[in-house]
Amino acid sequence: MSEPSPSSAPPAPSLGKIFWVFLVMGATSLGGGVVGYLRTGLVVRHRWLDDVTFVELLSISQTLPGLNATNMAILVGDRLGGVAGAVLAMLGMCLPGATLMTGAAYAYGLGGDDPWSKAFLHGIAAGAVGLILVVMVQLGAKVLKTAADYLFVLATAAAVAGFGVQVPYALLVAGTIAIWWHRPRNKGSK
Amino acid sequence: MKQLGDIAGVFAYLSLLTVGGGMAAFPELKTLSVDTYHWITFPELLHFYSLGQLAPGPNMMMVASIGAIVAGLPGAAVALVAFFLPTGILTFAVGRLWTHLATWRWRPAIQVGLGSVAVGLVLAGTIIMGRGALTDVLYVVLAVIVFFLLLKTKINPAYPIVASGLVGLLAHWIQYTPTT
Numbered sequence: 001m002s003e004p005s006p007s008s009a010p011p012a013p014s015l016g017k018i019f020w021v022f023l024v025m026g027a028t029s030l031g032g033g034v035v036g037y038l039r040t041g042l043v044v045r046h047r048w049l050d051d052v053t054f055v056e057l058l059s060i061s062q063t064l065p066g067l068n069a070t071n072m073a074i075l076v077g078d079r080l081g082g083v084a085g086a087v088l089a090m091l092g093m094c095l096p097g098a099t100l101m102t103g104a105a106y107a108y109g110l111g112g113d114d115p116w117s118k119a120f121l122h123g124i125a126a127g128a129v130g131l132i133l134v135v136m137v138q139l140g141a142k143v144l145k146t147a148a149d150y151l152f153v154l155a156t157a158a159a160v161a162g163f164g165v166q167v168p169y170a171l172l173v174a175g176t177i178a179i180w181w182h183r184p185r186n187k188g189s190k
Numbered sequence: 191m192k193q194l195g196d197i198a199g200v201f202a203y204l205s206l207l208t209v210g211g212g213m214a215a216f217p218e219l220k221t222l223s224v225d226t227y228h229w230i231t232f233p234e235l236l237h238f239y240s241l242g243q244l245a246p247g248p249n250m251m252m253v254a255s256i257g258a259i260v261a262g263l264p265g266a267a268v269a270l271v272a273f274f275l276p277t278g279i280l281t282f283a284v285g286r287l288w289t290h291l292a293t294w295r296w297r298p299a300i301q302v303g304l305g306s307v308a309v310g311l312v313l314a315g316t317i318i319m320g321r322g323a324l325t326d327v328l329y330v331v332l333a334v335i336v337f338f339l340l341l342k343t344k345i346n347p348a349y350p351i352v353a354s355g356l357v358g359l360l361a362h363w364i365q366y367t368p369t370t
Contacts, residue, residue, distance in 0.1 A: 026247040030348045034248065060288050062308075063301050065209050066277030069248040074278055075285040086282055094274065097247030098254045102266045104241055105258035112234070116362060121237040123358020126329035127351035128240035129320050130336025132213055136312045137341065139210060143305030152303075156310025160217050161317040167207045167218045170314075171307060179303035184295035 013048065018085050021046060022073055022092030034069035038076075048080055062139075069093055152178045193261045194268050196227060201253055201272035208277065210308025212250035216315030229260050236322050244348055328366065332357055 013021075021041060029037035035058065042049050049057070057079075061071035070090055077089025111117050144150055156174045159165040200222050207215040216239070223229045230238070235256075242252030250273065257269025291297055324330045336350045360366075 028246060030244070030246050030346065057285075059301065060285060061281070062210065063304055064277070064281050064284055065206050066274075066281050067208060067212055067248045067250055070274055070278065071281045074281045078282060078285055083282075086278075090274065090278060093247055094251065094270065095247075097242075097245045097251035098266070098270055100245045101238070101242060101251040102254045102258045102263070104238070104245075104252075105255040105266070108234075108237070108255070109259070112237070116359060118233075118237075119358045119362030120355040121240065121358070122233075122323070122325075122329070123332065123361070124244070124351055124355040125236045125240040125319075125323035126332040126358070127336045127354025128243045129316060129323050130333040130354075131243055131340060131347050131351060132312070132316050132319070133333070133337045134340040134347075135211065135213075136309060136316060139305075139312065140309045143302060143309060145302070149302070149306040152306040153310040153313060156307050157313035157317065160311065160314035166221075167215065167311060167314075171207065171209065171311065174307045174310065175304055178307050179296075179299050182299040182303045184299060 012080055013046070015081050015084055015088055018077060018081050019088040019092045022077070022089040023095060024092075026093040027096035029069075035072070038069070038072050042076060049076065148181055149178075152181075194264060197257050197260060197265055197268045198272040200227070201257075201269045202276050204253075205273045205277045207311075208250070209304060210312050212248075213315040213319075214308060214311035215250075217311075217318050220318060223256055227260075229256055232322050236319065239319070240323075240351070244351055328357075328361060 025034075025037050025041045039051075039054060043051055043054050057072060057075045058068070060075060061068045064071055070093055073089040073093040074086045077086035079085075081088070108117075112121075140153070144153065152174055156170050159170045159174070160167060204215045204219055204222070207218055220232065220235060224232050224235055238252040238255045242255070243249050245251050251270075253269045253273045254266040257265035257267070259265070261268070320333070324333055332354045336354060339345060339350050340347055
């Protein structure tokens, strides 16, 4: 898309603004799918990033360990305000959910043994399995291209869930094989 | 103090396994928090994990819940810092390097290769979670309905998940007895 050149490089937002925007996203991104909220907030509403940069940063976030939401907060925060920007973006992103889930632990201590709470939470857990499967399918649709990729998925899952292989070993072995499988090939040129 | 040290060690370790999302670390989270340290039971872990999916922000803030159960507010703080600091520093460093790696020949190989393994880890986590959560045909049906609803529509995931909780309540109210 064409964009007007004067507004293509908006002035860097203040650190307070960075913290506030991420705090709002951290507090309002209910029900998972933080990536959608991030795009709305960062690309559409505040125009701190264009879509190409957003996708680029997202692909870094997905490749590295760490959650997409916090990795994105760090990468975007760093671009907008350096180290302080990264720290504040991350804090803003985490603060609301962390407060809620800490509170949930205390509430659970008071009422978690109640059979009604248990029945409710058991239902929620079943729904969450459905949600996680959807997230997995969406992630898979992006990265799985060849039959070999599906084999890597099944082998990794079978090793961990079926044979109790510890995740770090599975990650190391399957990761090495998969990366080697996709290794850069010399296409005639040396 | 020893407990805080254990929390720090466990969650720092887990954070490094979250390739492809928090679910990738779920198998080890279950092993360590339930089987090794006996901080919580498996059903409790499922409850907090699922609540964490509903909470706003990153979907693994439930590490704060486990920390709080083990050692109160300091426990929650230590769990959060341990879980987010190591990967945070890594992401920060790689983020600054990444642009220099744009033409590195191995970059696509790492992205695609790790991608498929990450999907495998998420699948493993989902299977282990399913063993605890899908204890009866009713809950299997619930999970399948939520799956297709979220796959086919743009509905906010919070709604079907809360609805699943209400179905759980209803099942308790009518004294639905599991078939198995």
